[in-house]
Amino acid sequence: MMTRRSIEVWLYTRPGCGPCEEATALIRESAGSFPLTLHVIDVDTDPVLRDEFGADIPVVEIRVGDRKRTLRHTLRQDEFEMELERLCNT
Numbered sequence: 001m002m003t004r005r006s007i008e009v010w011l012y013t014r015p016g017c018g019p020c021e022e023a024t025a026l027i028r029e030s031a032g033s034f035p036l037t038l039h040v041i042d043v044d045t046d047p048v049l050r051d052e053f054g055a056d057i058p059v060v061e062i063r064v065g066d067r068k069r070t071l072r073h074t075l076r077q078d079e080f081e082m083e084l085e086r087l088c089n090t
Contacts, residue, residue: 007036007084012059014044020058023075027060030077034084064088 009027013020027038043049043057053059060071060080064087071080 006064007034007088008039008063009036010039010041010061010063012041012043012049012053012057012061014042014057017057019074023058023060026075026077026080030081030084033081034088036084062087 011020011023011027013024024038024040027036030036031038041049043053056072058073058075060075062069062071062083067087069083069087071083
């Protein structure tokens with residue numbers, strides 16, 4: 001059995017964003033199968049982030065060691081978990 005690496009997931013979101021709420025739920029569901037830590041960042045609390053992301057949310061950044069993958073907008077469970085597997089096993 002292969003040991004999985006720790007996964008940091010950064011979710012850039014804002015209050016009232018339906019797709020962001022769906023992404024949060026999907027990530028939390030995946031946390032039962034993967035050793036991940038979820039960081040939820042409200043882009044509206046930081047003017048730099050608000051300018052950087054604008055309406056381009058949700059943005060999910062997956063970090064495993066020095067590798068990173070960014071997913072935008074619609075997040076599907078199968079694609080998200082496939083990326084987690086790929087990053088953990090390389």
